[in-house]
Amino acid sequence: MSFIDPARKVRKGEELDLPRVGDYLKKNVPGLTGELVIEQFPSGHSNLTYLLRVGETELVLRRPPFGAKDIKAGHDMSREYRILSKLCKVYSPAPKPLAYCEDASVMGAPFYVMERKKGIILRKDLPEGMEINPAMMRRLSFSLIDNLAAIHAIDWAAIGLQDIGKPEGFLLRQVEGWADRYERAKTDEIPEVGSVVKWCRENVPESPAATIIHNDYKFDNVVLDPNDLTRIIGVLDWEMSTIGDPLLDLGVAISYWLRDGDPEELMMVRMLPTNLEGSPTRREIVDYYAEKTGRDISRINFYFAFALFKLAVIVQQIYYRFAKGYTQDPRFAIMGMGAMILIQQAAKVIEKGSIEFK
Secondary structure, eight states, X not given: OOOOOOOBOOOTTOOOOHHXXXXXXXXXXXXXXXXXXXXXXXXXXXXXXXXXXXXXXXXXXXEOOTTGGGSOTTOOHHHHHHXXXXXXXXXXXXXXXXXXXXXXXXHSSOEEEEEOOOSBOOOSSOOTTOOOOHHHHHHHHHXXXXXXXXXXXXXXXXXXXXXXXXXXXXXXXXHHHHHHHHHHHOOSOOTTHHHHHHHHHHTOOOOOSOEEEOSSOXXXXXXXXXXXXXXXXXXXXXXXXEEEOHHHHHHHHHHTOOOBTBOHHHHTTOOSSTTSTTOOOHHHHHHHHHHHHOOOOTTHHHHHHHHHHXXXXXXXXXXXXXXXXXXXXXXXXXXXXXXXXXXXXXXXXXXXXXXXXX
16 A cells, blocks of 8 residues: 555645646746646645646646735745755755746746655655554654754855845844734734733744754655655755754654644644654653754743744634635634644743643
């Protein structure tokens, strides 16, 4: 049985103009022959990702979500294309981009085409028939952190990525930026938002030396080798990547790291299989990262609380698109509640001063 990440029929309202896309590909991607077939990877929540089959060749196309003009941050296709163009030369899991199009007449928005990293992607629950034993889950979890440490070790200046971020004042800008994004995507009142944002503003730690950061590092943004699930062969979705505080990546990673024993309401928004037997605790993940990198993780509660808030804003932005009718994806209908739960948990982390909820 193959567990390779599958593509599906394109969702209603997110179709592409097949003749125009086909014409663009023939002109801009050398060596393509055969009929174009377009499918969609259905599991993403932000930028839209399509599988293009041209004869025997498989490519991936990325474009902003429909309705993204109201929420501009995180959908800059040219920026993501430039980052991957530099990164793929020194970091093999980064997909190689092949063409970038800013001509809105092709599909109504800029987009880019890249190679496909074909492998297994783990999502909320394992596909039927897949088994990961406790020892493998533990190795896989630490492999995820090994790979994060490898990303943070890339010499971003040497490969010409100086222009994608401003390390000075990075964390405070992140707090202000995500607070602003929340306000622009707000649909309902969540009482804890004000206190969470205030605490984050007042407790920004001093950052370690800046690195390239992925900014949404988690299991369903990595591609696993079908022959060895503990080996990462691809890292996807670099749309929010920048130069900044590497501990923010660690905070984001553990904000998705929910395990049995965490609050019941939080487990309702679990997105990844981090509850499998053998999965390390958040503390084990943080300590392992510190051992691998030598970085001080004494203020990890800030990064965890802020990452929960940031994740809540991302969820709220998605819900906003659904509430405004820009997407009909039924997965998005309950995301307003998800944003509220995540913000409430950020408030609990702040109250307890710990990355554990117990």
